[in-house]
Amino acid sequence: MPVALKRMIVATLLLAAGSAAGAAGPRAEVMHWWTSGGESAAVRTLADAYRAAGGTWLDSAIAGSEQARAVALSRIAGGDPPTAALFNASRQFRDLIDQGLLNNVDAVAERDHWAQFLPASILDAVRVNGHYYAAPVSIHMPTWIWYSKAAFRKAGIAAEPRDFNELFAALDRLKAAGLIPLAHGGQAWQDNIVFRAVLANQGGAALYLQIFRDRDARAIASSEFRAVLTTFKRLHSYVDAGSPGRNWNDATALLITGRAGVQIMGDWVKAEFAGAHQDAGRDYGCIPGFGPRSPYIIQGDAFIFPKSSDPQALRAQLLLAGTVTSGAAQLAFSSRKGSIPIRADIDVHTLDPCAQLGVSIMKDRTRQLGNDESYLTPDQNGAMADVLTDYWNRDRDVAAVQRNIAAALRE
């Protein structure tokens, strides 16, 4: 009996080894930070698509985007890179490209004509010196203005605000009705989102680009920019005392329960509303910006492909780049992630109304704007966030803030 058992074990092991060798398709270890409920459902659609294309997906999820990128960077520096790692489609991986640590996926990008359907700011981030170093997977828009329909009803606000004057009027009415007018999480990155919403909508695309892309000292010192900073600060008078340190999803919960009126935040909040069984258009509204020319800020996620000593890696990377950017994978992924697809050439009527609104705005290329990270290094971006969060929380002379922003962007 023991002998028979031993034989059986050996046979099973051999069989297992044989089947592993038989499935010698491309194997990709994919590192990402999509760990919340909606996010992991979204990334599963990509894994399924990769498997259907004949690959093996090894999921390597690390909570927290900074931690995930830090681990990816140290593994690349240590010579044991993952097959693919998630980064923001920005300057975050420019150092890796400059030091020759990434494979390009030109073969797939040119076969599938990425240049024809990718938004300009995403294309600029993934294509460096004519080579494609990352495969974009999603487009988020960080500066949506969300409002609770129940709170608006209670405050007697009939129409969606169409400019900053109407927004402030609505906030005043919410305050008068005893509600929290602006649900805000007082953390530096959230302060920064509110600032970008004001800059893009009040300052306009031209000023936005002069500040972030050109780091133009004259634009930073201008009276237009001063007016943007003043409006930004004025919004602070509509937050509640519990705002400092609050997490973004706790702020969204204030909208969901009807205790607050407005939140300025990225489209990932839709997952919170969906979790509470609330629907866009019925329970909450989404305003992408003010006016028919309002810019659409693009915050993209993309997989990068580190160079590896494993000759099979490139094959796995090319297959991955082709799979995650395909129309079907994009549609399945976006509906769970709350983002919009990276390509404009697919039918999106199955997505929610806010996503459809976003896609229709994106059709006008002149309304697309890059995120701050598309233009600034992480260091410049962080230094600017320090100045803005300090200004949001303290009484500061606006002229001094302008000088500090100029100094932060000079480095």
Next chain:
Amino acid sequence: MNKPAASPAAARRAPNPAHLALLPMALTALVVYLGSMLWSLRISMSSSRSLPMQDFVGLAQYQRLFANERWLHSLHNLALYTPLFIAASLVVGFLLAVLVDRQARAGGLLRAVFLYPYALSFIATGLIWQWLLNPELGIQQAVHGWGFAGFRFDWLVDQDRVIYTLVIATVWQGAGLVMAILLAGLRAIDADILRAARLDGVPAWRIHVSIVIPMLGFSFATAALLLLTAAVKLYDAVIAMTQGGPGTASEVPAKFIMDHLFGRANIALASAGATIMVLTAVALLAPLLYARRRALRASR
């Protein structure tokens, strides 16, 4: 004092087994700790951003560091926090130790209760402190609920007072450790001395102030040493309670270093900050270590 008598020649031939056993630890300390320190020093003099570079830019990163308002503000916060935290922990810890020492029955239970906070992760307890101190959720709201509408306790969201909430929460955590150290010291004091003092009719408070505290010198120095290292590396309490806010009001050097190491992809500037922190810690610890050694000698 009572080393085994061995001829110098024999000692040279056979290595001390105790030293041999400690060798792996000594190597780890040398290679890992000292090596990492030297590596940080090297990186702090390069222009590294997200990946280490081998160029040399002298003290440029240090210049940038000390021109950075947030770094200076972080140092200022730490300078405010450290003495308050150490003093409050020592006072509270001492009072707890005396209390536990005088409770013959409940002493063991109390000791466990007071030491418990130290055993918990501050990431978890810090979140609870955040809720307690949040004016919309915690203590202030509860007191309002009892009918005292004028009560205000909103230090957590107050630019100028937020640093004191960090002191309160970390003293809650650290005082138990101080209590344990001082309690061990208290129990080691010869009971005859205390009995003699009591026979002479010396009041209890006087016994503690004039006899017990001076005899606890070594324990106090040990506790202060541990508290000082905890203060310099203050990080998890800030992350859990304030994330450096409101604004930049509760930023500390360790958070500055971590932010630049990862999120801001500037490991050279982060390494410069880390080097400054090591130098500061050594400068502060050296006199304390010296005082501790003197207290040890005096107690023998």
